Amino acid sequence: MKSKILAVVGPTASGKTGLAIELAKAYNGEVVSADSMQIYKGMTIATAKPSEQEMQEIPHHLIDFLDADKTYSVGQYVIDAEKAVSDIISRDKLPILCGGTGLYVDSFLNGIDFIDNSSNDVIRKDLELMAEEKGIDFMLEKLASFDPTSAEKLEEQKNLKRIIRAIEFYMVTGITISEQNEKSRLINSKYEHIIIGLTASDRQYLYDRINKRVDRMIEQGLVEEAKEVLSSSLSDTSSKAIGYKQLIQYFNGTEELEACVERIKMETRRYAKRQLTWFKRNENIIWINIDEFNTDADIAQYAKKLISDRGFLNG
Numbered sequence: 001m002k003s004k005i006l007a008v009v010g011p012t013a014s015g016k017t018g019l020a021i022e023l024a025k026a027y028n029g030e031v032v033s034a035d036s037m038q039i040y041k042g043m044t045i046a047t048a049k050p051s052e053q054e055m056q057e058i059p060h061h062l063i064d065f066l067d068a069d070k071t072y073s074v075g076q077y078v079i080d081a082e083k084a085v086s087d088i089i090s091r092d093k094l095p096i097l098c099g100g101t102g103l104y105v106d107s108f109l110n111g112i113d114f115i116d117n118s119s120n121d122v123i124r125k126d127l128e129l130m131a132e133e134k135g136i137d138f139m140l141e142k143l144a145s146f147d148p149t150s151a152e153k154l155e156e157q158k159n160l161k162r163i164i165r166a167i168e169f170y171m172v173t174g175i176t177i178s179e180q181n182e183k184s185r186l187i188n189s190k191y192e193h194i195i196i197g198l199t200a201s202d203r204q205y206l207y208d209r210i211n212k213r214v215d216r217m218i219e220q221g222l223v224e225e226a227k228e229v230l231s232s233s234l235s236d237t238s239s240k241a242i243g244y245k246q247l248i249q250y251f252n253g254t255e256e257l258e259a260c261v262e263r264i265k266m267e268t269r270r271y272a273k274r275q276l277t278w279f280k281r282n283e284n285i286i287w288i289n290i291d292e293f294n295t296d297a298d299i300a301q302y303a304k305k306l307i308s309d310r311g312f313l314n315g
Contacts, residue, residue: 002192003089004312007097009034009105009279010198011272013209015290015299017050019198020098021058022300027094027313030059032084034099034108036077037241040068043229045222046243048213061088069233074107081108085191094313097193102278109193112181120172127164139163147176156277161236194312196303197285199276205291207269214243214265223247223257242267 006029008020020031033039037047041064049063061084066072081104085095097105106112131139136158143166144151150166169177200206226244230251239245246263249255279285286306293299307313 002190003085005085005095005097005109005191005193006307006313007034007105007109007193007195008198009098009102009195009285010100011206011275011279012048012100012268013213013272014198014200014206015296016098016100016198017048017054018296019196019300019303020096021050021054021056022296023303023307024058024094024096025056026300026304027096028092029094029096030061030088031055031096031098032081032088033060033062034077034081034097034101034104035063036072036101036104036237038063038099039066039072040064040238040241041066042068042232043225043238043241043244045217045220045225046229046241048217068229068238069235070238071235072237074103077104078108078112100275102275105195106282107181109191109195110181111190120168123171124164124168127167131160131164136160136163139167143167146170147178149178150176157274192312194307194310195282195285196306197279197287198290198299199287200291201289202291206272210268210272211265214261214268217243218261223250227251242271 006023006027008016008023010016017031023029024031035047037043038049039062040047043049044064050060062077062080081097085097088095097108099105127139139160140151140155140163143154143163147166147170151163154163154166166177169175169180173180222243226247229241229244230248243264246267247257247260250257250260288299288302288306290299293302
């Protein structure tokens with residue numbers, strides 16, 4: 001019999017953390033973060049990392065555990081999430097996966113197995129040089145020639161690192177990364193899960209929430225945090241966090257703070273759109289339009305009803 005796991009997903013600023021905490025309180029659960037930036041120490045305000053008060057004594061896993069100069073992969077996340085989930089289940093509690101990094105969520109819930117011997121430093125360096133010389137579109141075409149499924153997904157993300165990784169995987173293993181992922185889904189998925197997705201019927205409603213949250217971040221000290229983070233060493237992954245590099249021109253004295261803050265809002269809205277595009281592909285997600293409810297408590301109550309109606313959990 002498969003162990004059960006809940007997941008709460010959706011774009012940034014949609015209220016995932018609050019809902020996951022309410023569900024954890026209702027179902028004797030603990031939260032496992034699926035956020036690729038909240039893993040980093042010192043990156044608190046920009047990543048909307050929940051405070052001790054916001055956690056309401058609900059244990060949270062895979063938050064604030066890695067130095068910002070360390071690179072982190074989806075393969076490592078699957079390993080770490082498995083350890084956390086197994087520990088939670090061993091104590092007769094319910095794991096609640098919560099986050100907006102769709103690749104993390106899908107890879108873990110589908111039991112994707114990342115082959116250990118699927119990397120080659122020489123091949124990767126050659127591909128990186130090729131990318132510098134010929135550009136991302138050329139690399140996408142190269143990937144599409146043998147793995148159109150991966151190319152289609154990665155074209156939307158415009159993530160050169162993952163495009164190179166997909167090509168490298170094929171050159172080393174002889175199979176495409178999409179084929180490997182599909183095989184893993186069929187073999188390794190060992191959890192019975194239900195996924196609640198948060199979105200808004202009016203996209204502007206979500207964008208307004210994002211804008212207000214960025215304003216709150218500024219009030220909470222984002223500028224000071226950004227100065228500290230940017231003065232330290234960052235890895236390829238941590239440097240992608242929104243809210244830091246957009247302030248560089250302010251620190252350089254070449255732009256007003258207001259203009260930089262507007263850029264943070266714009267980049268965050270674009271990121272939310274990419275998150276929604278990713279999650280909307282998953283037909284198993286049960287969506288809740290947050291703009292159709294008056295309070296967060298109403299959203300939580302409705303989510304519990306959805307879970308109960310499907311006979312997934314009692315309580």
